[in-house]
Amino acid sequence: MELITPLQEITRLSHLYYSRQWMFATAGNLSTRDEVIPTQFWITASGKHKGELQETDFVCVAVSDGSLVKAAEGLKPSAETSIHQVLYSQMPDVGSCLHVHTIDSNLLEFGVGKEEGFREISLPPIEIIKAFGIWDEKPNLTMPVFYNHTHVPTIANEIKRYFTENGIPKVPFLLIEGHGPTVWGKTIKEANKHLEAVHFLLQVMARRL
Helix, strand or coil: CCCCCHHHHHHHHHHHHHHCCCCCCCCCEEEEECCCCCCEEEEEECCCCCCCCCCCCEEEEECCCCCEEECCCCCCECCCHHHHHHHHHHCCCCCEEEECCCHHHHHCCCCCCCCCCEEEEECCCCHHHHHHCCCCCCCCCEEEEECCCCCHHHHHHHHHHHHHHHCCCCCCEEEECCCEEEEEECCHHHHHHHHHHHHHHHHHHHHCC
16 A cells, blocks of 8 residues: 655645635645654645645745745745744644634634733633543633734744743644634644644634624
């Protein structure tokens, strides 16, 4: 049986998320850490339609600073590469990061201020939390929610500041308000599991408004 490469797997997820209406047109970005050189990661190139993505539509960048390492002619990194770079650099065990734009996540409004940068929002202690490996009964959890700065590196800097001040979140995801969730996992498979759980969790929260 032919083995599926990480880029083939993440390309398949891109098509799946498009069919679920989680990634409209060119919105969203997916990445995976390089299997051979863990100080690099592959991320969807800028401007690529996620329903038509191919495994050649990825560029390789450095974990240390997000600088371009390898790309086919005409391709450039996603505008949100700096966010992925912060996550990989802050969590060496993370192997994949997935960012989508779901409708429910965009319906949630928490009023995070531009100067404030971020705040922690309480999560409902529902059963789906177990998908994150948290088995406490009625867990008291929060998620970090960030202001949606137009200048994406500013969001990345705020995420880094949050990690520095508060440590790694107990839940494997964050939310950019009016934008969408970004999740991570040790593998692409685990990150996908986390994303499905996050989607359900945010649906519940949106319906409680």
